Amino acid sequence: MALTAEVLAMLAFTLLAFYGVAGWALTRTLRQESRKVEILRHQDRMDTYSPAALEELREWIEENPDDPRVDEARERYNECVDVLRTTDRHFYDWSDEETSRLEPI
Amino acid sequence: MADAPTKTARAEWGTRFGFLMAMIGAMVGAGNIWRFPYVTGNNGGGAFILAFLTLLFLLAAPGLMAEVALGRYTGKGVIGAFRDVVGRGGLVGLGVVVLLVNVALMSYYSPVVGWTLYYAIHSLLFTFTGSGFDPTAFWEGLLENPALMIGLHTVVMGSIAAVLALGIRRGVERLVVYAVPALVLSLLVMTVRGLTLPGATEGIAFVFGVEWEYLTYSSTWITALGQALFSTGLGWGIALTIGSYLREYDDVPLGGGVFTAVGESSIGILAALAIFPVVFATGLEPDEGANLTFISLVQVFPEIPLGGVVAVFFFVGFFLATYTSGLLITEVSVTTLSEETRLSRIQTVLVVCGGIWLLGIPSAYSVDVLDYLDFVFGNWGLPLATLAIIGVIGWKLGPERLRVLSVNRNAGVYVGPWWDPLIKYVIPAVMLFIVAYFAYDEYGTPEMIGGMVVLVTFPLIGYALMSVLEGRDRPGTAEPAGGDD
Numbered sequence: 001m002a003l004t005a006e007v008l009a010m011l012a013f014t015l016l017a018f019y020g021v022a023g024w025a026l027t028r029t030l031r032q033e034s035r036k037v038e039i040l041r042h043q044d045r046m047d048t049y050s051p052a053a054l055e056e057l058r059e060w061i062e063e064n065p066d067d068p069r070v071d072e073a074r075e076r077y078n079e080c081v082d083v084l085r086t087t088d089r090h091f092y093d094w095s096d097e098e099t100s101r102l103e104p105i
Numbered sequence: 106m107a108d109a110p111t112k113t114a115r116a117e118w119g120t121r122f123g124f125l126m127a128m129i130g131a132m133v134g135a136g137n138i139w140r141f142p143y144v145t146g147n148n149g150g151g152a153f154i155l156a157f158l159t160l161l162f163l164l165a166a167p168g169l170m171a172e173v174a175l176g177r178y179t180g181k182g183v184i185g186a187f188r189d190v191v192g193r194g195g196l197v198g199l200g201v202v203v204l205l206v207n208v209a210l211m212s213y214y215s216p217v218v219g220w221t222l223y224y225a226i227h228s229l230l231f232t233f234t235g236s237g238f239d240p241t242a243f244w245e246g247l248l249e250n251p252a253l254m255i256g257l258h259t260v261v262m263g264s265i266a267a268v269l270a271l272g273i274r275r276g277v278e279r280l281v282v283y284a285v286p287a288l289v290l291s292l293l294v295m296t297v298r299g300l301t302l303p304g305a306t307e308g309i310a311f312v313f314g315v316e317w318e319y320l321t322y323s324s325t326w327i328t329a330l331g332q333a334l335f336s337t338g339l340g341w342g343i344a345l346t347i348g349s350y351l352r353e354y355d356d357v358p359l360g361g362g363v364f365t366a367v368g369e370s371s372i373g374i375l376a377a378l379a380i381f382p383v384v385f386a387t388g389l390e391p392d393e394g395a396n397l398t399f400i401s402l403v404q405v406f407p408e409i410p411l412g413g414v415v416a417v418f419f420f421v422g423f424f425l426a427t428y429t430s431g432l433l434i435t436e437v438s439v440t441t442l443s444e445e446t447r448l449s450r451i452q453t454v455l456v457v458c459g460g461i462w463l464l465g466i467p468s469a470y471s472v473d474v475l476d477y478l479d480f481v482f483g484n485w486g487l488p489l490a491t492l493a494i495i496g497v498i499g500w501k502l503g504p505e506r507l508r509v510l511s512v513n514r515n516a517g518v519y520v521g522p523w524w525d526p527l528i529k530y531v532i533p534a535v536m537l538f539i540v541a542y543f544a545y546d547e548y549g550t551p552e553m554i555g556g557m558v559v560l561v562t563f564p565l566i567g568y569a570l571m572s573v574l575e576g577r578d579r580p581g582t583a584e585p586a587g588g589d590d
Contacts, residue, residue, distance in 0.1 A: 003306050004314075010151035011313045017158055018371040025364035026125065029356055032517050033121040036354050046354060046515075053513035060509045073510055091515075 036091060043087045048080045050092040054102075061105055078104040115180060116273040117352045123278035125360050125368075127347050128173075130281040130429030132338040132369040133288065135217055138423055139398045141332060141373035142380055143391050146311040148328050149319025156319075156326055157370070160333040164535060166366040167527045168339040168491075170512055170520065171498050173361030176348025178511040182441030183342045184571075186349070190502045193575040198567025199493040203342040204441055205563050206482060206490040208457075210341070211434045212464035213478040215265075218427045219257030219469065223247060224399065225424035233406045234413040240403040244396075251470045258469040259462060265432050266458035269439055270451050273350050277436060284425045291422025292375045298415045299382035308381030311391055327542065330535065335483065336373065337366050338430075340491020340536075342437040349440065359517035372426075379419070383409070398423070435461065477552065484543040485556030489563065492536040499529035 003011075039046050049057060054077065061073050084090065084099045118124040145153050179186040187200035227233065233240075247253060268276045299305055319325045338344065348361055380402065384391050387405040391397070402419070406412035435457060443453040468475040498507060504525040512520050540560065547553035 003310060006315050007151075007310050007313050010154070010315050011309060014151070014154055014313060014374060018367055018374050022364060022368040022371045025359050025367065029125070029359045029364060029517050030121060032356060032359075036515075040354070048354075048514050050513070050516070050519055052519050053509070053516065056513070057509045060505065067506070069506060069510065076510065076514065 032091075039089050039091055042089055045083045045087060047083050047087070047090045047092055047094065048076065051094060051098055054080055058105065074105050116350055118350050118355075119274045119278055120282075121355065121360065123274075123282050124347065124351060124355065125364060126281040126285040127277060127433060128344065128361065128365040129368050129372070130285045131343045131347065131433030132336065132365060132430070133285075133372045133426050134214075134336075134430035135221070135395075135423075135427050136332075136336050137369065137373040138376045138426055139380070139395065141336065141370075142312060142377035143394070143397065144328055144332060145377060146381070146391055148325045149316040149322075150311065151313055151315030152317055152319040153325055153329060154313070156329040157333055160326075160329050161337070161366050161370060164330075164527065164532055165333045165337040165339055166362045167524050168334075168495060168532050169337060169344050169365050170358050170362035170524070171504065171507065171528050172339065172342075172344035172494055173348035173351070173365075174357045174507055174511040175494070175498055175502070176345040177351040177355070177357060178507065180349055182346055182349060182444050183437060184441050185444050186345060187497060188575075190497050195568040195572035195575070196501075197575055198564065198569070198571035199497060200441070201567030201570055202493050202563045203340075203490045204438055205566065206486040206559075207342055207434055207437045208461060208464065209478065209482050209486060211431060211438075211461050213468035213475045213482075214427075214431055214434065215261050215461060215465045216254055216258045216469040216475060218261045218424070218431045219254060220247065220399065221420065221424040221427045222261060223253075223257055224403075225420040228413075228416040228420040231413045231416075233403050233416050238407070240400045243403070244399045248472050254469040255466060258465050261428070261431065262458050262462040262465070265428075265435050266454050268432060269436060269454045269458070272450065273436075277432060280432070281429055284429050288422045288425045288429075289372065289375065291418040291425070292372065292379045294418040295379040295383070295415055295422075296375065298409070298411065299379055299386070302382060302386035302409060304386040305382030307385035308383070308391075309378075311385060312377045312381050330539070334491070334535070334539075335487055337369060339532075340494045341434070341487065342441075342490065342494065343433050345494065346437045346440050347433065354515050356515055356517040357512055358520050363518075477555065480552045481555040481559060484547075484552075485540060485559050486563075488536040488539045489560055492533060492540075495528060495532045495536070499533060504528035 036046060057073060057077050061070055061077060064070055067073070081102045081104050084094055084102060090099075118127070145157075175186055175190075179189040181189060183203045184197060184200035188197045191197060191199070227243075232238065232243075268280055270276065271279075299308070334340075344361065344365070348357070351357070351361075380397075381391065383389075383402065383405060384397070387408060389397065389401045389405065393401050403416070406416040409415065438457045438461075439450070439453050442448065442457060443450050446453070448456065468478060498504060504527075505522070508520055508522075508524055512524070540556075544553055544556065547556070
């Protein structure tokens with residue numbers, strides 16, 4: 001029995017959708033771990049948020065000043081800002097211009 | 106990442122690979138190996154895969170991210186994590202609900218692991234390729250031999266206790282980093298063998314043939330929903346527990362969400378490629394369920410070249426899949442109880458495994474009890490546990506708060522605000538739908554009555570227990586949950 005083009009197409013799509021995504025996620029996350037290890041060997045601290053995520057964290061703190069976890073959020077924000085200012089290697093794609101604009105909350 | 110700073114003395118995964126393998130090992134179980142392939146074939150093939158994939162990305166991956174993130178954020182087991190979110194009081198009892206469901210689940214899953222162990226041992230002895238071997242008599246002989254079943258259940262729980270007693274890094278991680286790749290290798294070997302058999306393409310056509318009209322059937326979507334949610338182990342407390350051993354600098358969304366959801370499903374696809382070419386090449390019925398694995402497949406191994414060796418790979422792989430799931434399901438209770446009591450990890454392991462062993466005896470004794478419990482907990486217990494975990498994140502902690510504080514912290518990919526309504530509204534609504542659907546579908550049956558008992562009594566037990574216990578001073582923990590790691 002020969003496989004139809006539709007079956008072959010679905011087989012190819014399935015392999016790509018599952019193994020492609022799983023392989024991409026596995027490779028990317030293991031590479032990121034290696035990079036983190038390398039950064040932490042060079043310096044004892046590392047930036048904890050990407051530019052988009054840190055911006056969102058700042059907005060959340062400003063919009064929720066009375067939240068019971070706002071102090072923790074502020075601490076995390078300031079920690080990231082401090083690390084970005086005091087270290088030379090960053091995990092996320094922070095530019096010098098972006099880091100110079102950051103202020104603790 | 107061994108040099109990464111830690112906030113507590115709690116045990117942590119030694120490597121990211123160990124964490125990922127633990128997640129996959131926990132989620133890949135019997136359901137992925139034999140259920141996913143034939144469910145796919147019976148529900149429109151490629152159409153079902155599209156429905157499954159949609160629900161996997163829409164619900165399972167975001168839900169797993171939430172559960173892992175809660176574990177890492179609190180750094181605690183199920184009850185401790187709930188206490189961190191809801192404060193002290195009866196509501197912490199929702200964590201007890203998750204724990205009770207896990208213990209119940211493991212009590213009947215352990216005998217199933219025992220079946221796979223028995224078949225793995227006999228594959229190594231080349232029993233299945235011996236002359237005059239009768240697969241049906243062999244299978245029925247196992248199920249109708251209570252002493253043997255209880256013995257296997259005892260061996261399984263004993264060995265799980267031994268691994269868990271060694272701790273997270275020396276026990277669990279050391280096992281899963283070898284077991285999961287070995288499972289994949291086993292399925293690959295069987296796939297290669299199966300695809301080279303004459304007539305194997307019919308198996309491929311059965312699983313991957315596209316019947317588009319199935320996308321318009323509600324049954325296709327409900328089956329895909331069940332497969333996407335429950336085969337990924339969402340809401341069982343496993344992802345929370347595994348996540349609680351993550352290091353500060355680890356990523357949640359990529360490893361804990363995307364890789365886990367898609368990776369464990371990839372093993373289901375691999376199982377389809379391994380099993381169905383053999384099934385069709387030898388003229389077997391594809392929708393035999395457990396019988397397909399334990400009776401039908403066994404009878405074809407003597408008929409295919411190198412069948413004895415292929416049987417070894419298949420059943421050893423199958424055993425590893427069920428065993429690692431059982432190990433991590435049990436770890437949920439061990440982690441939680443060792444944090445909540447003054448018992449050491451080893452004492453906790455003995456109490457938990459002993460308790461599960463005792464509760465599992467009826468299921469080991471009678472397969473009817475096992476089937477009944479599987480139906481009740483699969484259709485009502487697990488949605489209840491998922492509702493508890495995702496509900497607490499969505500309605501008490503708040504998905505936006507968890508996302509900005511934990512999910513996107515040290516994340517490999519950025520998770521945007523689209524995630525919040527999925528956690529707060531969509532997943533809880535889906536769980537309520539599943540509970541209501543099966544209550545309607547099974548109205549008046551003993552299964553439905555059992556399900557209603559679980560739905561009502563488990564939350565009441567949890568609430569009452571924690572109302573009393575939380576009123577007292579909590580005992581300190583004797584040692585970190587990870588034991589001697």
